[in-house]
Each structure stands twice: as C-alpha cells, then as structure tokens.
Amino acid sequence: MPKLIFVNLPVADLPRSMAFYEAVGARNEPSFTDETAACMVFSDTIHVMLLTHDKFRQFTPKQIPDAKRTCQVLLCLSMDSAAEVDAIVARAADAGGTADPGPKQDHGFMYGRSFEDPDGHVWEVMWMDVAAARAAMAEG
Structure with a gap:
C-alpha cells in the first residue's frame, strides 16, 4: 500500500476554504467532513484536512x-x-x-x-x- 499524506491546515472559514480547494481541483470526501473539518482529496495519496481553529487546537497546544x-x-x-x-x-x-x-x-x-x-x-x-x-x- 502506498504511503498517504494528510496535510492539516487551520482555516478561518471552513465553507470558503472548501470552495477554494474544490476550485483548484480537490474533491471533498464527505465521510471525513463535518462542521469542524473537511477532507479535501487531491489524489489517492494526497489529502488536505481543513480544520477550524477550534478543531486544530485539539491537536496542538501551540499557537496557530x-x-x-x-x-x-x-x-x-x-x-x-x-x-x-x-x-x-x-x-x-x-x-x-x-x-x-x-x-x-x-x-x-x-x-x-x-x-x-x-x-x-x-x-x-x-x-x-x-x-x-x-x-x-x-x-x-
């Protein structure tokens, strides 16, 4: 199985960011998307996780x-x-x-x-x- 990459990005406006990434060629994966996060898929191995700031803070104590x-x-x-x-x-x-x-x-x-x-x-x-x-x- 090839290695996958999931890039996690904090975003201020999740719907705006989802629309932007769809416009540049990513597709949304609904099974990993909710009101706090969206999985945007560029390929079988490249995924971008768009996370609201509150959601992103759950993964790190560091300042965004x-x-x-x-x-x-x-x-x-x-x-x-x-x-x-x-x-x-x-x-x-x-x-x-x-x-x-x-x-x-x-x-x-x-x-x-x-x-x-x-x-x-x-x-x-x-x-x-x-x-x-x-x-x-x-x-x-």
Whole structure:
C-alpha cells in the first residue's frame, strides 16, 4: 500500500476554504467532513484536512500562526505539464487566492509557480521533466 499524506491546515472559514480547494481541483470526501473539518482529496495519496481553529487546537497546544504574516511551511504539488501549473494557479486566483506570491521558476526542465489560499497558506506547483533534470544535475 502506498504511503498517504494528510496535510492539516487551520482555516478561518471552513465553507470558503472548501470552495477554494474544490476550485483548484480537490474533491471533498464527505465521510471525513463535518462542521469542524473537511477532507479535501487531491489524489489517492494526497489529502488536505481543513480544520477550524477550534478543531486544530485539539491537536496542538501551540499557537496557530497567521499564515498571511508568517510562514511555517511551503507545500508543493507536482503537475503533469507546465500548462497544468498555469491552469491551477489561474483557478486559485479566480477562487479568491493570490497568484504567484513567490517568484516564477522556469529552468527548461522544471517549471514552477505558486498560489496562496484565502488563509495565507502557500502552495508551490511544479512540473519537471525528470530525465532532463537528471541529465542537468549530472552535468553540473
């Protein structure tokens, strides 16, 4: 069985966040969703748990940082093409997120952009030609 990842994110407005993540391509898994949390599925192995602040506090005594002012983690999703990278960033901006809070990257064999969700969590999105990347690393 492949390993799964469940990214847990504190969100201020659960319905708004669910709509945002649906707009960028995740689907809601109703069996793990209630009024305090929503499981948003990007793939068979990638799940994002959106948690209200009260729910998030049940898992840690640490203060919840304001992701619009501070950064604790950068998340990255791979895409199958550079066009898909551009498309998800455009959908994120159309759904109330911010496109390209970080610099765009284009190295020929790798292309990346980013978006910020309504709560300030930054997602990097990238495409990479793995064979070309390995060849470039071998040359360097």
